[in-house]
Amino acid sequence: MFSYDPTLLAAVETAPATIPGVLQTLETIESICIDGDGLKWFNGLYLQVTQAVAARVAAGGFADPAWMAQLDVRFAGFYFAALRSSLSGQPAPSCWQVMLSSRGQSAIARIQFALAGVNAHINRDLPDAIVATCQATGTTPDAGGTHYNDYTALNSTLDGLIESAKRVLHVRLLGEALPPVSHLEDTLAAWSVTASRKSAWTNAGHLWQFRLSPVLAAGFMDMLDGFTAVIGKTLLVPVPLADARPGS
Numbered sequence: 001m002f003s004y005d006p007t008l009l010a011a012v013e014t015a016p017a018t019i020p021g022v023l024q025t026l027e028t029i030e031s032i033c034i035d036g037d038g039l040k041w042f043n044g045l046y047l048q049v050t051q052a053v054a055a056r057v058a059a060g061g062f063a064d065p066a067w068m069a070q071l072d073v074r075f076a077g078f079y080f081a082a083l084r085s086s087l088s089g090q091p092a093p094s095c096w097q098v099m100l101s102s103r104g105q106s107a108i109a110r111i112q113f114a115l116a117g118v119n120a121h122i123n124r125d126l127p128d129a130i131v132a133t134c135q136a137t138g139t140t141p142d143a144g145g146t147h148y149n150d151y152t153a154l155n156s157t158l159d160g161l162i163e164s165a166k167r168v169l170h171v172r173l174l175g176e177a178l179p180p181v182s183h184l185e186d187t188l189a190a191w192s193v194t195a196s197r198k199s200a201w202t203n204a205g206h207l208w209q210f211r212l213s214p215v216l217a218a219g220f221m222d223m224l225d226g227f228t229a230v231i232g233k234t235l236l237v238p239v240p241l242a243d244a245r246p247g248s
Contacts, residue, residue: 001103004032008039009087012080019054019069022076026050029083036174038103039083041110042117045165050076052157062150071133071151078125079117095120095228098236107238109178110169115191116235118162122196123228128221130204131211141204151201155194162193172239182239191235 002008011028026047033040053072057065082096092100099116102108130141130151139147166188171177178184203224210216 002034002037004034005087007032009084012084012087015077015080016073019050019057019072022050022073023047023054025076025080036104036106038099038105038108038110038113038173039117041114041169041173042099045114045118045161045169046076046079046121048161049158052161053154056154056157062153063146064150067133067137067139067147068150070137071129074132074136075121075126075129078129079121082120082125093120093124093225093229095124095225095232098229098232102236104173105236105238106173107240108236109172109184109239111166111188112184112236112239113173114165114169115162115188116232118193119191119196119231119235120228122193122200123231124221124224126197126200127203127207127224130201131207134204134208135211141201141208143201143205148201151197155197158193158197178239179241183237184239187235187237 008029011025011032016022016025026043029043030040030047033043050072053068056062057069057072062068082092083100084090085092086097086100099113099120102116103113133139134141142148203220207217207220210220
């Protein structure tokens with residue numbers, strides 16, 4: 001889709017094993033993508049999120065910073081894997097492909113790309129990342145425990161970053177102004193990162209119950225992917241030049 005896609009593919013060929021490695025990969029993607037690439041706007045927001053997590057881990061802001069660091073790295077790995085699959089022509093999760101196949105559509109706003117990526121990453125990838133982290137650390141995804149409290153402690157920071165993105169990225173892909181009123185305002189108002197993360201933890205609990213049955217686990221992930229893809233398509237509806245809402 002873009003001439004530099006082989007360079008992007010090279011950037012995600014190796015999965016990082018540490019938060020600094022994740023940051024380096026995100027920064028590399030940021031340096032490669034042009035403004036007319038919708039991937040740039042999700043990746044930039046995700047870079048800010050990861051920087052916030054890294055700062056909190058370094059400052060001892062979690063009860064179990066090592067667990068949160070593992071979750072951060074495993075979580076990022078799903079994004080890099082989806083991007084790697086898409087760029088190499090291999091099947092990627094449908095929710096990611098919805099966004100990645102639209103990367104160059106100039107009628108879509110930057111914030112739409114950013115939130116479509118966040119939607120795919122949280123609603124589809126995060127439950128899988130939580131379960132993988134629990135399996136690696138000998139823990140369980142219990143609600144109300146130390147790890148859940150660390151996990152939810154990030155919500156206010158993430159809410160702030162999302163609200164800032166809604167203001168800064170509220171332009172078309174190439175930077176042109178959006179109409180003062182459009183369906184996008186309703187879409188943005190309805191989307192909540194806190195609600196999505198709460199659902200992700202709940203879904204991790206369901207996936208945990210299926211961990212000994214690969215068939216059930218795969219079916220559950222297929223269901224999550226399909227549901228998340230539908231939300232992604234809603235988030236990526238192009239914004240017309242004039243307001244298209246009934247009665248406007």
